[in-house]
Amino acid sequence: MLTLYFSGTGNTKYVAEQISEKLEGICHSIEDDIDVVELGKNYKRICVCYPIYGSRMPRIFKEFVIKHQELFHNKEIIIIITQLIASGDGARAFIDVFPKNYFQVIYAEHINMPNNVCNFFLLKVKNGEENNKMLARADKKINKTCTRIKDGVIIRRGFNIVSRALGLLQGIFENTMNNKGKSIKTHAACNGCGLCVRHCPMKNLHLDEKKITHDDNCSICYRCVNLCPQKAITTFFHTRPRKQYQGL
Numbered sequence: 001m002l003t004l005y006f007s008g009t010g011n012t013k014y015v016a017e018q019i020s021e022k023l024e025g026i027c028h029s030i031e032d033d034i035d036v037v038e039l040g041k042n043y044k045r046i047c048v049c050y051p052i053y054g055s056r057m058p059r060i061f062k063e064f065v066i067k068h069q070e071l072f073h074n075k076e077i078i079i080i081i082t083q084l085i086a087s088g089d090g091a092r093a094f095i096d097v098f099p100k101n102y103f104q105v106i107y108a109e110h111i112n113m114p115n116n117v118c119n120f121f122l123l124k125v126k127n128g129e130e131n132n133k134m135l136a137r138a139d140k141k142i143n144k145t146c147t148r149i150k151d152g153v154i155i156r157r158g159f160n161i162v163s164r165a166l167g168l169l170q171g172i173f174e175n176t177m178n179n180k181g182k183s184i185k186t187h188a189a190c191n192g193c194g195l196c197v198r199h200c201p202m203k204n205l206h207l208d209e210k211k212i213t214h215d216d217n218c219s220i221c222y223r224c225v226n227l228c229p230q231k232a233i234t235t236f237f238h239t240r241p242r243k244q245y246q247g248l
């Protein structure tokens, strides 16, 4: 099995690597410099993992799968998404960008993971041991998922009518998110260290004479917001974070 994932702040990387290891496959980030279509020819089964943003795929992941569409043709597909609380039809959203019956979805699952939106007052950021309980639950679900896949059990979380309705409701924020994604803001505390520029998966950020500039191409992954040593860059919400998510 080939596992391909995108992870903004580490949660999905953690889940993807666990699943790949337990199912004895190989695992790559979509940010890795590999010929993914060539690699995919060796595998009958592909597992895709992505974090959910308002019941939808992150734009970076959506663009990747559209660009490499043929990679998935006639394969057995496992879809694993990570979320904080709920995402309606987050896993099902993957199939939206493909023609009908392009592949067979043999398993789909949603796994709850720690919060990475560090600058929204309703959501608390927890790090290290504070996340132990949640991670223990996630580990349990990962194990159960892998056992079921090995046993040939088919579960498609997010594919029923209720999930679809919830997903459509959350999906109305997709455009808002994409528009908001254009609004990267750097605050006065920015000292132009360039860490965000080096880590941006969209190559959306640039350093111009110690000042951060950006294209309108943010995927809202929150990596920069959580990494900045000065807590001086924000996207989507523009309150400066008090505490950042350190990832896994």
Ligand SMILES: Cc1cc2nc3c(=O)[nH]c(=O)nc-3n(C[C@H](O)[C@H](O)[C@H](O)COP(=O)(O)O)c2cc1C
Binding pocket: 006, 007, 008, 009, 010, 011, 012, 013, 051, 052, 053, 054, 055, 082, 083, 084, 085, 086, 087, 113, 114, 115, 116, 117, 170, 220, 221, 222, 236
């Ligand atoms: C822009 C954005 C939107 C999100 N929307 C949702 C959501 O609708 N439902 C949810 O449960 N979690 C949501 N989350 C939380 C993430 O999906 C979750 O923390 C995920 O595990 C992060 O994965 P990563 O560390 O691999 O990037 C959102 C996170 C971000 C950054």
